[in-house]
Amino acid sequence: AKRRGNNNFEWFTQDINDKVERHVLMRHEIQEALKCKQFSLVYQPIFDQNQKICSVEALIRWNHPVQGVISPYEFITLAEHTGQIIPMGRWVIEQVCQDMLQLQAMDIPTVSVNLSPLQLSRNRFADDIKGLLAEYQIEARQIVLEVTENVLVSDLTNASSILNELHKQGFRIAIDDFGTGYSSLRYLQELPIDILKIDRSFVCDVGEGKKYEGITRAMLAVAQELQLQVVAEGVETEEQLTFLKTQDCEFYQGYLLALPMAIDDLARFCEQKMQA
Numbered sequence: 271a272k273r274r275g276n277n278n279f280e281w282f283t284q285d286i287n288d289k290v291e292r293h294v295l296m297r298h299e300i301q302e303a304l305k306c307k308q309f310s311l312v313y314q315p316i317f318d319q320n321q322k323i324c325s326v327e328a329l330i331r332w333n334h335p336v337q338g339v340i341s342p343y344e345f346i347t348l349a350e351h352t353g354q355i356i357p358m359g360r361w362v363i364e365q366v367c368q369d370m371l372q373l374q375a376m377d378i379p380t381v382s383v384n385l386s387p388l389q390l391s392r393n394r395f396a397d398d399i400k401g402l403l404a405e406y407q408i409e410a411r412q413i414v415l416e417v418t419e420n421v422l423v424s425d426l427t428n429a430s431s432i433l434n435e436l437h438k439q440g441f442r443i444a445i446d447d448f449g450t451g452y453s454s455l456r457y458l459q460e461l462p463i464d465i466l467k468i469d470r471s472f473v474c475d476v477g478e479g480k481k482y483e484g485i486t487r488a489m490l491a492v493a494q495e496l497q498l499q500v501v502a503e504g505v506e507t508e509e510q511l512t513f514l515k516t517q518d519c520e521f522y523q524g525y526l527l528a529l530p531m532a533i534d535d536l537a538r539f540c541e542q543k544m545q546a
């Protein structure tokens with residue numbers, strides 16, 4: 271019989287090769303996808319306490335000709351590694367600009383866009399986005415930029431200067447997945463932040479006697495103290511919604527209230543809501 275060590279080694283290199291090959295392939299396919307317009311956006315509503323839609327979050331989808339719809343969890347990280355997140359992110363913002371008139375007709379005043387740290391770290395980002403807005407005659411205050419705490423940890427000085435510039439232009443800034451990063455809370459005071467989005471991992475475990483009830487309550491208190499708006503992400507049950515409402519959380523997003531939808535479905539959703 272062959273020595274086991276050898277076999278293990280073979281398996282190991284085999285795995286690496288597969289991974290590298292898969293990434294090379296994916297990189298090429300993303301290139302194609304950008305060229306052939308295989309990406310699309312879905313919009314998930316964010317509701318206020320009166321169940322009115324106050325905003326929507328733009329979420330990217332990859333409609334692959336063979337694999338079907340691919341989740342961003344599968345390709346965003348790779349696109350960040352290859353730098354393809356730059357053209358991809360620009361496409362997202364341009365698509366949001368193109369959809370803005372239709373969203374305004376639905377009485378939706380703002381759209382949230384997810385930014386990856388790499389996009390934000392580019393010097394040209396502020397100018398790029400300003401150019402797009404001018405082209406489509408859209409005002410900065412109609413756009414919420416969602417960034418995660420990781421952006422701040424890696425390079426606080428740079429993040430701070432670009433966020434300040436964007437905020438001065440009128441963009442609103444949201445901290446995404448709040449509570450899951452490793453940064454101190456000091457940045458909340460020092461950066462121009464308007465909104466905190468409490469991560470789903472906390473929201474899915476709130477309610478009488480549940481594990482994250484205390485932490486969620488504390489996050490809401492911090493937000494209130496600093497006069498930040500709060501969105502609870504990933505609300506899936508009535509129990510969660512009720513708990514959040516009793517804690518004076520202002521805004522909600524999650525499958526219980528609405529799924530992410532293509533823009534035409536969103537229009538129908540809004541129309542039905544008006545008639546209800």
Ligand code: C2E
Binds near residue numbers: 343447
């Ligand atoms: P995220 O920014 O935290 O977005 C929320 C994710 O949670 C979305 O997944 C949404 O579909 C999902 N979600 C919403 N409500 C619920 C719920 O009640 N329960 C559960 N289990 N999930 C819910 P999605 O669309 O698959 O996006 C995943 C992540 O990919 C996003 O997380 C974001 O980090 C990233 N992403 C999506 N679109 C973009 C984009 O255009 N640019 C960048 N840079 N990242 C994006």
Ligand code: CA
Binds near residue numbers: 327446
């Ligand atoms: Ca987000």
Ligand code: CA
Binds near residue numbers: 446467503
């Ligand atoms: Ca999030």
Ligand code: CA
Binds near residue numbers: 447
């Ligand atoms: Ca996330």
